Amino acid sequence: MSLLNIVKKEVKELLTPATVLPVILMFIIFASMGNFFGETAEKAKEMPKIGLVCNDDGNASKIFVDVMEAYCNIVTRNNSIEEVKERKGIALIEVPSNFSSNIENFSKADIKIYWIINDVGISNAFPYETLKNIIDVAEEEIINNILKKREINASFVSNPISKEELTVFKEKEIDVSPSIILQFFSTQSTTVPIIVMIIILTSGGMVITSMGMEKENKTLETLLTLPVKRSNIIAGKIMGAAIVGFIIAMIYMAGFGYYISSFSGEKIDLSTYGFKLDILDYFFISLSLFSSLLAGLSLCIVIGTFAKNYKSAQTLTLPISALAIIPMFIIMFKGFASLPFSLKAIIFAIPFSHPMMAPSFLLLNEYSIVIAGTAYSFIFSLICIAIAAYIFKTDLLLVGRARKRWKFRLV
Amino acid sequence: MKALEVKNLVKRYGEFEAVKGVSFSVEEGEIFGLIGPNGAGKTTILRILATLIKKSDGEAKIFDLEVGVDDNEIRKIISYLPEEAGAYKNMTGRQYLAFIASFFDGKEILQRGIKISKLGKRIDDKIENYSKGMVRRLLLTRALMTMPKLAILDEPTSGLDVINASEIREMIKRFARNGMTFLISSHNMLEVEYICDRIALIDKGKIIEMDKPEKLKEKYNAKNIEDVFIKAIK
Structure with a gap:
C-alpha cells in the first residue's frame, strides 16, 4: 500500500x-x-513543368519530343522564357532544326536548355534532377532506335552481362x-x-x-x-x-x-x-x-x-x-x-x-x-x-x- | 514510562563533534524545548531522534524503543517537522494531507487534518499558491493530525509573522494539554519560555543548563531566558 x-x-x-x-x-x-x-517527397514525384520548342521534324526529334511529352508537363510551345516563368516552369528546351540530321550522320546533336530557378530550397532541386533523368531516357530511346535500324539487339548492348547474385551470410x-x-x-x-x-x-x-x-x-x-x-x-x-x-x-x-x-x-x-x-x-x-x-x-x-x-x-x-x-x-x-x-x-x-x-x-x-x-x-x-x-x-x-x-x- | 530518554548522545562528522554527550529525558505530555544559538547542535539531535541520521555514540529511547535499532517502529509513533520543510507544490493541501494520512491507520486522520489546518476552502488550492504561513500551518497539521506520541518540531514558528506564530504556539499547547509530548527546538528563547514546560540550554553541542524556565530565571536572577542563556554561557 x-x-x-x-x-x-x-x-x-x-x-x-x-x-x-x-x-x-x-x-x-x-x-x-x-x-x-512527406509532402516534399510527393512533390518530387510530380512531372516537371517545361517549355518545349521543336524546330525539327525528323525521326530523332520526334522520339525526343514523345519522351518529353510523356514525362513532362509542357506549359508552352513558344520560345518565351517569360511565359515559362509565368507558368512556374523550370526549363525551356529548344530542339534545333538540324537535330535529327546530325544524329543520322553520327555527329553530336545539340539541344538548348534554359534553366529557370524559382526558389533556392533543397526540395526545389528535385524537379531539375527529374528533368535531367528524363532527358537521359530520351537519349537512350534515340540510341535504341539507331541500333534497331542496324538490326542490333539494343537491350544486349546496354546490358551485356547478366548477374546472378548469391550472398553468404551467417x-x-x-x-x-x-x-x-x-x-x-x-x-x-x-x-x-x-x-x-x-x-x-x-x-x-x-x-x-x-x-x-x-x-x-x-x-x-x-x-x-x-x-x-x-x-x-x-x-x-x-x-x-x-x-x-x-x-x-x-x-x-x-x-x-x-x-x-x-x-x-x-x-x-x-x-x-x-x-x-x-x-x-x-x-x-x-x-x-x-x-x-x-x-x-x-x-x-x-x-x-x-x-x-x-x-x-x-x-x-x-x-x-x-x-x-x-x-x-x-x-x-x-x-x-x-x-x-x-x-x-x-x-x-x-x-x-x-x-x-x-x-x-x-x-x-x-x-x-x-x-x-x-x-x-x-x-x-x-x-x-x-x-x-x-x-x-x-x-x-x-x-x-x-x-x-x-x-x-x-x- | 518516559516519552524520551537520551543518554550521552554523541554525533561526529569526521573529526568534528557536533553533539558532545548530551543527556536529557522528557515526560509524557510534556513540552520540552532545546534552546540555543544557530550551530549549537539542536537540529542534529532532533534529526537523530527522528531516525534521519545515525548517532555516533550514546543511547536514545522513545517510548522504550531504541533509536538506531527500532527505527521502523519509532516512525509509527513520532512525527518530525524540519525547520525549512516544504510540501509537494503540485498537490493541493487536501491531497498532501491525504498522502501523509495514507501511511497511517485510521480514516479520521484526513478529516482531523482538514479541521486542524483551518485552511477553509484554500485546502483545495495548490500548495504552490499558499503563503509561507499557510504552508507552515499545513506542515504542522501534517505533523499533528496523525496524533503522534512524540512530535519533534524544529523551529516551528521560524520565519512566520506574529499572528501566524501565535496561532501555531496555541496549537502546540492545545495538543499538549490532550497528552501529546513535544520536543521543540528554537533559537527564539522568548517563544520557548512561553510554551515549554522544561527547557535545556545547549551551546557548542553540550547542554549547559536544564530545568523549568521559572527555576532557571530564579537561579540566574534573570528577567527572561535570553538573560539566563547569556549568563549561563559566561
Whole structure:
C-alpha cells in the first residue's frame, strides 16, 4: 500500500504541464517536419513543368519530343522564357532544326536548355534532377532506335552481362545483393537504439529530477520520517519515474516515428530467408528492455542522491546521457561482432546497449548474448538498488560525505 | 514510562563533534524545548531522534524503543517537522494531507487534518499558491493530525509573522494539554519560555543548563531566558 502511495505521489509530482508541454511541442515539431518531408517527397514525384520548342521534324526529334511529352508537363510551345516563368516552369528546351540530321550522320546533336530557378530550397532541386533523368531516357530511346535500324539487339548492348547474385551470410546462402541485407540490418540498428535511448534518457532524467526536487522543496526529510520502508521509497521512485518516462517516451516516439516514416523508402522483407522475429524473440526484446530500464533507473537513483536541487539534477543526467548515446552511435555505425575486444567489453558493460543490440542478435538466432546481456542488466540493477538502499539508510543522503578538515556548519 | 530518554548522545562528522554527550529525558505530555544559538547542535539531535541520521555514540529511547535499532517502529509513533520543510507544490493541501494520512491507520486522520489546518476552502488550492504561513500551518497539521506520541518540531514558528506564530504556539499547547509530548527546538528563547514546560540550554553541542524556565530565571536572577542563556554561557 505504501509503495503504491509513493508511486502515485511520484507520478503526480512528475507528470505536470511543465514536463508534458515541451514534449507535446516536440511531438508537433517532429510531426510537422515529417509532414513537410512527406509532402516534399510527393512533390518530387510530380512531372516537371517545361517549355518545349521543336524546330525539327525528323525521326530523332520526334522520339525526343514523345519522351518529353510523356514525362513532362509542357506549359508552352513558344520560345518565351517569360511565359515559362509565368507558368512556374523550370526549363525551356529548344530542339534545333538540324537535330535529327546530325544524329543520322553520327555527329553530336545539340539541344538548348534554359534553366529557370524559382526558389533556392533543397526540395526545389528535385524537379531539375527529374528533368535531367528524363532527358537521359530520351537519349537512350534515340540510341535504341539507331541500333534497331542496324538490326542490333539494343537491350544486349546496354546490358551485356547478366548477374546472378548469391550472398553468404551467417551460414546461409541468400540470392540478394549484400547491400539489401546490410540495409535491412542497419534499419534495425538505427531505429531501435534511438527508441531505447529516448526511453532511458526520459525515465532516468525523471528519477534524478525527482530526487533533486525532494531536496530543493525540502520534502525528503518528511518522507524519510514516515512509517514507510526505505526500499519502498526507492521502488516507488523508480516505478513512478518509469511510468512518467514511458508516457513521455511514447509521445516522443509517436512524433519521431511519423518523422522517420516520411523518409522510408521501399520496405525490405528478409523473412523468407529466416530473418524474422517471432513471439519468443519479442519476449526476449521486452525482457532486455525491462532489465536495461531497471538498470538505468537504479543507477539514476544512486546518482540522484547526490542532487542538491533541480538544477544540479539536470547536470547529473549528463553521465546517463553519455552512457545511452555512446553505445547508440557505436551500434548504429558498427556491428558488435566487428568491434575490438576492449570496445566490446565497454559496450557490454553499459546496460543500455543490450536492448539496442537485441533485435539484430535475435534475427541472427544469437540468443546466448541476449540472455547474458539481460542477466547482466538485472545484476547491475540489484547492485545499484543495494547501493541506493545503503545510501538511504545512512547519513549520506542528508548530510553528504564527511571529509577530514571540513568545516561543518550546523543547521 | 518516559516519552524520551537520551543518554550521552554523541554525533561526529569526521573529526568534528557536533553533539558532545548530551543527556536529557522528557515526560509524557510534556513540552520540552532545546534552546540555543544557530550551530549549537539542536537540529542534529532532533534529526537523530527522528531516525534521519545515525548517532555516533550514546543511547536514545522513545517510548522504550531504541533509536538506531527500532527505527521502523519509532516512525509509527513520532512525527518530525524540519525547520525549512516544504510540501509537494503540485498537490493541493487536501491531497498532501491525504498522502501523509495514507501511511497511517485510521480514516479520521484526513478529516482531523482538514479541521486542524483551518485552511477553509484554500485546502483545495495548490500548495504552490499558499503563503509561507499557510504552508507552515499545513506542515504542522501534517505533523499533528496523525496524533503522534512524540512530535519533534524544529523551529516551528521560524520565519512566520506574529499572528501566524501565535496561532501555531496555541496549537502546540492545545495538543499538549490532550497528552501529546513535544520536543521543540528554537533559537527564539522568548517563544520557548512561553510554551515549554522544561527547557535545556545547549551551546557548542553540550547542554549547559536544564530545568523549568521559572527555576532557571530564579537561579540566574534573570528577567527572561535570553538573560539566563547569556549568563549561563559566561
